[in-house]
Amino acid sequence: MERQHPAPKEKTMLADHPSTTDTSISVETSVDTARRSLLLGSVAAATLSTLPAAARAQTAWPSRPVRVIVPFPPGGLTDAYARMYCEHLSRKFGQAFNIENKTGAGGTLGAGEVAKAAPDGYTLLITTSGPVWQAKVLYKKLGYMPVKDFDPIALFPSGALLVAVNANVPAKNLRELAAYARTNPAAWGTYGAGSWAHMLGDVVHKSEKLKMVVA
Structure with a gap:
């Protein structure tokens, strides 16, 4: 008999990180361990x-x-x-x-x-x-x-996702990057379509209502 693995429920939101005084965006997720x-x-x-x-x-x-x-x-x-x-x-x-x-x-x-x-x-x-x-x-x-x-x-162990910008982009965190992307052409490049990094970029793009290319 085949095993059944129910799809995990996911809740994602963008919020200011509670442990810092800056206004950087953090992505908080409640998601099955296997998904993350x-x-x-x-x-x-x-x-x-x-x-x-x-x-x-x-x-x-x-x-x-x-x-x-x-x-x-x-x-x-x-x-x-x-x-x-x-x-x-x-x-x-x-x-x-x-x-x-x-x-x-x-x-x-x-x-x-x-x-x-x-x-x-x-x-x-x-x-x-x-x-x-x-x-x-x-x-x-x-x-x-x-x-x-x-x-x-x-x-197996998981690794962190790193978000980096060109040195000429005046953004020190995701909040500043979002503000920059509202008035400047911007793209969110990832290691693969459909990857976790791709979906994270899409969350930022939609949550912040940006006209940003996510690929």
Whole structure:
């Protein structure tokens, strides 16, 4: 039987940070831990936990190398975490955990490949929340069903989102950036369409009623 993972409820608002005396914008969120985490370990729905007990007893996992799909380019935070954990897993289990960077479409191409892989526990996905949660909202035709096609097995540490501006922009915080963007052409660039950073930019854009390009 497939596990059901209800979509987390999210409440987002922009407010002045209560612990500071400046007027910088802070984004306060009340959201499921899995949504906020930048790394979510997943496998296809019929994982080892759903295999018959007899089958698990007959074959110790892993008995051969494991594919680990990272749906983002090498060098990023997701890739760095994946390589660190895969090195540890390889030592622990005595089998190779081989990373494959399958990039494109905000991470959905790599996630889609895992969804179509044999549900035997030998194809894993290490990803941000984008291809799992945001993509379901942003794309009409994904090619996979995040809730049905993936079974979360591990939650990795999350990283902070950094907002930076050109040194020539006279803004020291988000409030000043919003004021600047009301009278000057501005763009909010992110590491990928549909990513958490992209959605955060959209929140700022709509909450502050800006004419800002978010990409």
